[in-house]
Amino acid sequence: MDATVDTTTENWPDAIYRVLKDADVRQACYVPDAGHTRLINRLIADPDVEATVLTTEEEGIPIAAGAWLGGQRTVLLMQSSGVGNTINMLSLMATCRFPFLTIVTMRGEWAEFNPWQVPMGAATERSLEMMGVRCMRVDKAEDVEETVSAAAALAYEADQQIAVILSQRLLGRKKWVEK
């Protein structure tokens, strides 16, 4: 990493955490993902947030719907490959106009080592959009906080279905072999 890069570069997961807290998000669902590690750990450590680990990303959609029925806001954290596991379940959010916020870490698009990540990575945004979820892509660390904040407002206040897409370039290269 370049020394001239703004220090916020490394702190964007903390910025997301702050935005979610300011938005009064009370439930967080996730399938573990390296890009979300810091954020997941902060949400698990927070006694005011119910953090739920899922067996598949699809489960997070009806959990968010049920939480909203009961008066709570939920965020779903997943990787681009997981988006493919949610497709039909997203019908629930569109049909009932449930607020929905997901934060998706990208694979398969920037310096990817694993070809198995590429097809779903290439289809992630189009898949979400076909199911009525609007995508807001972030390529730079300094844009993370404002984008997530705007996405949260659109989701929880305007009853929209929103995905914040964190680009793989933002996340950085995965180290496959220790040198």
Added chain:
Amino acid sequence: MAKFGTLDRRAAVKRLLDQPGELLIVTGLGSPGYDAFAAGDHDGSFYLWGAMGGAAMMGLGLALAQPKRPVLVLTGDGEQLMGLGGLATIATKRPKNLSVVALDNGHYGETGMQLSHSGLGVDIHRMAEAAGFAAAREIANLEEIDAYRAEIRSIGGGPRYATIRIAPGNPPRALPNRDGVFLKNRFRAHLGLPVT
């Protein structure tokens, strides 16, 4: 070996849901929703018409958000089979106020009565038990339903899972409202939550 029940599904659900009181209800798509509606519509009932495999997860999100209200998911064997991983997810959260009840006839009733995995011998309540549900059981007669009726109205003792062995067969459909926005807003208003 597969076990097919003899209980009439409408009679069973009517006994289970009689006087809902504080109960909040989510129904899985298809016949369980028709059964719940036939037993008596209720502002604290949310009827899924899709989202197959998601009913128990919707109950989980609701139970976590409303820990002081008993939450019942009423679904079918086929619907629950599509969300088996969710049994593990519920078990990790251990919501004491959540009951998942599957009306189990061993068949996919909505699509032509094809045998389900349950009908082919899989015991879903034993999978719930193995996942770590606080209580998991089978129910095969109306007397047991009367006792269970009181249990699912408590906010302790969960998560619980029950397989109610009902007779195969489709009674005439009783169709609840299928406007999801209406059902959502009605439910939130029932809890005194803002409706936008």
